[in-house]
Amino acid sequence: MQPSIIIADDHPLMLRGLHDFLKSKGYNILGSAKDGKEAYNLIVKHKPEIAILDIRMPYLTGLEVAEECLKNEIPTKIILITFDKGEELYDKAKELNIFGYILKEFAIEEIELCIANVINNKPHFSEEIALYLNSTSNTHKPQTLNNLTKTELKVLALIAQNQTAIEIGNALCVSSRTIEKHKSNIIKKLNLESKHNSLSLYAKENEQFLN
Structure with a gap:
């Protein structure tokens, strides 16, 4: 016998689609x-x-509904569907004994497996969320950035924003030739190849560590 289900989403198309599919x-x-x-x-x-x-809904969010159920000892197992991959929400969901946490873009593909796991008291969290959280938590600041001066870090941060040597020079009140010299020093200190876009690519990849 199939389990009894309630669905909630403030997006009519998503609500209808999930309802009709199930x-x-x-x-x-x-x-x-x-x-x-x-x-x-x-x-x-x-x-x-x-x-x-849905996690984000008017009046009460999915997490708040889960919290009320937990507080009032309602045994309904909660599955959250969301576009959010944030670690904070994910952790909060686990705290509240949420049984399922799946991304909306994979909801139709994953929902049946999720329900089957939940019915068997096995929590189901989207693999994509776990992969995303692992990739972000495994992102560490490159040690070589510690070799740069404050000015060089500022130059690199502006390169990450696609600014030219002239624009960076104007921002830092120096000549574009000085900026080119900084760029040359940065490339050496970071052990980058001397290709024309290697510095730009590096700056974009590590922008989160430059501010």
């Missing part, structure tokens, strides 16, 4: 809501096995 697969949809307050009221009323909630 209905066509034979799931028992007890109701759908356009905001968090309505979703919570439906959960209280019907006590579905699963609630599939």
